[in-house]
Amino acid sequence: MNHERSRRLFERASGLFPGGVNSPVRAFWAVGGTPVFLARGEGAYVWDADGNRYLDFLGSWGPLLFGHAPPAVVAAIAAAAAAGTTFGASTEREVELGEAIREAFPSMERLRFVSSGTEATMSALRAARGFSGRDKVIKMEGGYHGHADMLLAAAGSGAATLGLPGSAGVTKAAVADTIVVPFNDEAAMRAALAANRGQVAALIVEPIPGNMGLVPPKPGYLEALRRLCDREGTVLIFDEVISGFRAGPGGAQARYGIRPDMTCLGKIVGGGLPLGVYGGRAEIMKVVAPDGPVYQAGTLSGNPLAMAAGLATLRQLRPEDYPRLEALGARLEAGVRNAIAEAGIAACIQRVGSAFTLFFCKGPVTDFASAKLADAKLYAEFFHGMLRRGIYLPPAQLEAAFISLAHRDTEIDAFVSAAHETLAAMPVLR
Numbered sequence: 001m002n003h004e005r006s007r008r009l010f011e012r013a014s015g016l017f018p019g020g021v022n023s024p025v026r027a028f029w030a031v032g033g034t035p036v037f038l039a040r041g042e043g044a045y046v047w048d049a050d051g052n053r054y055l056d057f058l059g060s061w062g063p064l065l066f067g068h069a070p071p072a073v074v075a076a077i078a079a080a081a082a083a084g085t086t087f088g089a090s091t092e093r094e095v096e097l098g099e100a101i102r103e104a105f106p107s108m109e110r111l112r113f114v115s116s117g118t119e120a121t122m123s124a125l126r127a128a129r130g131f132s133g134r135d136k137v138i139k140m141e142g143g144y145h146g147h148a149d150m151l152l153a154a155a156g157s158g159a160a161t162l163g164l165p166g167s168a169g170v171t172k173a174a175v176a177d178t179i180v181v182p183f184n185d186e187a188a189m190r191a192a193l194a195a196n197r198g199q200v201a202a203l204i205v206e207p208i209p210g211n212m213g214l215v216p217p218k219p220g221y222l223e224a225l226r227r228l229c230d231r232e233g234t235v236l237i238f239d240e241v242i243s244g245f246r247a248g249p250g251g252a253q254a255r256y257g258i259r260p261d262m263t264c265l266g267k268i269v270g271g272g273l274p275l276g277v278y279g280g281r282a283e284i285m286k287v288v289a290p291d292g293p294v295y296q297a298g299t300l301s302g303n304p305l306a307m308a309a310g311l312a313t314l315r316q317l318r319p320e321d322y323p324r325l326e327a328l329g330a331r332l333e334a335g336v337r338n339a340i341a342e343a344g345i346a347a348c349i350q351r352v353g354s355a356f357t358l359f360f361c362k363g364p365v366t367d368f369a370s371a372k373l374a375d376a377k378l379y380a381e382f383f384h385g386m387l388r389r390g391i392y393l394p395p396a397q398l399e400a401a402f403i404s405l406a407h408r409d410t411e412i413d414a415f416v417s418a419a420h421e422t423l424a425a426m427p428v429l430r
């Protein structure tokens, strides 16, 4: 594979952007080498600047439920663009998309559009604090909710990959009210709430964490969070930026039957355009301006192109899509398990539906501490072996990979056979 053009582009980019990139983990920092510059995507495939084709399992980190450039979404964006790209005023599409989201997520009685997942979680926390009159928030170790200051404590994936405990530039004051507990640990949560009785505004959690690698919730854990929040008067926020419309049509909350007080969405809901959503119980959302005293605004919020892409995406969804994603995921999981067993290596694959991570440790991975036992160097070797075989994966161990509805059995089998070859060629593991 020739990567000459990517290499030259990276040189130019390195003189422009920090690390040559516009989001840290794109820099191949965790796996070594220079990043591939992508030029085009169609269905399950992407092409780089040198014309090499890859089977894509990164999926732009989650948004592409229908793969790249699904025709209905592309057409909807083009039509919307021709009618004006932004108005800074209300539009019919906002109402339509808002209704479609609430139909899928009935817990979002009132909601608001923003332009990224980061904005959604940041705004949800502000609303929860404004509503409760309390200051503290609890998050999970290794849970990532975007890069707002108060959530950049023990923030998993990108931040952890770079070896930063939180982030420089975040003041002690900004995270002074942020409490971090391990995921899947009910006792730790109960203790944290008890130690801060009457002070915890919100508990924010990815119900299926995807930013420490894919980690399923233990049976009963999310139920316990719901009970504890009810008892303490704490707002339970599900960050479903990844799991929304991926774990099922109603996200993780429908999959596990838990009704959170607030929900954050992003990624899939924007159909590949910049869009975030936060919402929840009407009495909580009533504090948001102009109804209430919590200020939150955005020039491009409810942007017509993002609304059109989101609507076209949700309107394409069929109930049978999720069983299909599950079948594709199960096929991949079984194949990779086989490959791991045959290679005789200490690795495990963890999966919920169409999201998965191959961890280079024995597993199971249940929280950030066990995720960190995975060998990032071995993952780097695996990543490059797969890339050489035309499979594009997240360029870091503690991330989730994604299957889309554009993937068929053929693409899953191509992944499995590349994984077989790659794992078998890793002598260090025998």
Ligand SMILES: *Cc1c(COP(=O)(O)O)cnc(C)c1O
Residues within 6 Å of the ligand: 115, 116, 117, 118, 119, 121, 144, 145, 146, 147, 206, 210, 211, 239, 240, 241, 242, 266, 267, 276
């Ligand atoms: C990606 C992500 C975010 C941040 O969304 P951006 O659009 O990147 O700001 C927040 N929460 C979770 C769970 C995410 O995976």
